[in-house]
Amino acid sequence: MISKPATGKYPFVKCVPAEGFRGQQVFDIGLCVSCGLCSRDCPAKAIEMVEVNGKKRPLFYLDRCIFCYQCAESCPRNAIKATDIFELATTDKSSLVVKPTTTQKNSGA
Numbered sequence: 001m002i003s004k005p006a007t008g009k010y011p012f013v014k015c016v017p018a019e020g021f022r023g024q025q026v027f028d029i030g031l032c033v034s035c036g037l038c039s040r041d042c043p044a045k046a047i048e049m050v051e052v053n054g055k056k057r058p059l060f061y062l063d064r065c066i067f068c069y070q071c072a073e074s075c076p077r078n079a080i081k082a083t084d085i086f087e088l089a090t091t092d093k094s095s096l097v098v099k100p101t102t103t104q105k106n107s108g109a
């Protein structure tokens with residue numbers, strides 16, 4: 001008679017992404033060797049190498065990213081890691097530009 005609701009009460013109730021969900025990648029500048037392979041291999045051209053303290057580091061344009069994780073696959077130092085961060089909706093596109101600073105979540109905001 002009364003079945004369980006098909007939808008959850010997000011955002012009032014935290015949503016847990018399914019196993020294997022591909023969320024925002026995070027970058028660890030301490031592991032990066034500035035090789036540029038992540039940028040070279042990104043199929044969406046979502047990574048630009050920018051200079052930080054004299055070294056080239058990846059800057060991510062999340063509005064272009066298709067969350068394929070090729071960048072993480074290509075990185076020889078495991079400096080780019082998968083997460084299940086999915087709350088990226090915004091009215092401010094600049095918040096989707098993630099600059100290479102420190103180990104980060106969505107630091108563009």
Ligand code: SF4
Nearest residue numbers: 042065066068069071
């Ligand atoms: S996840 Fe894919 S599309 Fe997004 S930055 Fe990495 S390689 Fe590019």
Ligand code: SF4
Nearest residue numbers: 032033035036038075
């Ligand atoms: S592939 Fe890895 S080590 Fe090379 S520039 Fe990208 S994040 Fe840095």
